[in-house]
Amino acid sequence: MGKLIWHELSRYISLTASVYAVWASFWGFFFRKFFWDFIGGVLRSPGGLQPSPKFAIFITVIVKFPIVQILTMVLGFTMVALEYPIPVLKGTAIHRSIALRVVLLIFQAAGTVLFYQGTNAALWSLIAAMFYIRALALREKMEAAIRDKGRVGEA
Numbered sequence: 441m442g443k444l445i446w447h448e449l450s451r452y453i454s455l456t457a458s459v460y461a462v463w464a465s466f467w468g469f470f471f472r473k474f475f476w477d478f479i480g481g482v483l484r485s486p487g488g489l490q491p492s493p494k495f496a497i498f499i500t501v502i503v504k505f506p507i508v509q510i511l512t513m514v515l516g517f518t519m520v521a522l523e524y525p526i527p528v529l530k531g532t533a534i535h536r537s538i539a540l541r542v543v544l545l546i547f548q549a550a551g552t553v554l555f556y557q558g559t560n561a562a563l564w565s566l567i568a569a570m571f572y573i574r575a576l577a578l579r580e581k582m583e584a585a586i587r588d589k590g591r592v593g594e595a
Contacts, residue, residue: 447538447580450571451523454545457564458519461548464557465513472503473556502555512551512558519544536582538572545569 477499480492491499501507522529522541529535549565552558 445580446571446575446578447582450541450568450575453564453571454519454541454568455523457545457561457568458516458523458548460564461516461552461558461561462513462520464552464555464561465509465516467557468502468509468512468555469506471557472506472509474498474502475554475556475559498554508551508554512548512555515544515548515551516561519548538576538580538582542569542572542576545572 474491474495477491477495478489480494481489482492483489502509519541522535522544525535534540545565545568549562549569552565553562
């Protein structure tokens with residue numbers, strides 16, 4: 441049996457979660473819903489559940505203007521470019537940084553958990569972040585990134 445390489449597993453999970461976050465953001469443009477609107481909401485007969493006035497800022501940035509969806513889509517594309525590296529990033533210190541990926545995944549999870557379509561992306565982003573933290577605890581190095589340092593555009 442081989443030894444599990446945690447940063448490779450988390451890379452695949454992160455790539456999947458980031459693509460899912462981009463896709464969820466796309467659907468979030470058309471079907472805007474603040475996921476946590478049921479907390480403190482009022483149930484009315486004609487109209488259903490009305491969110492609490494305390495969540496007015498979230499209703500504004502998610503439902504009225506899709507700011508959270510846009511930021512999540514940009515962050516998802518950034519994570520895809522980092523995990524499946526574009527030639528400009530390949531071999532750089534940004535590409536080799538596991539700590540940066542943990543921070544970006546936590547921000548991605550915090551953004552996607554706010555709107556309804558992004559809850560699965562938030563869950564998988566947190567799982568990938570936990571696996572990257574495990575890789576950091578085991579002091580894993582990204583050997584492929586170190587080996588390819590300085591080689592841009594080669595297959």
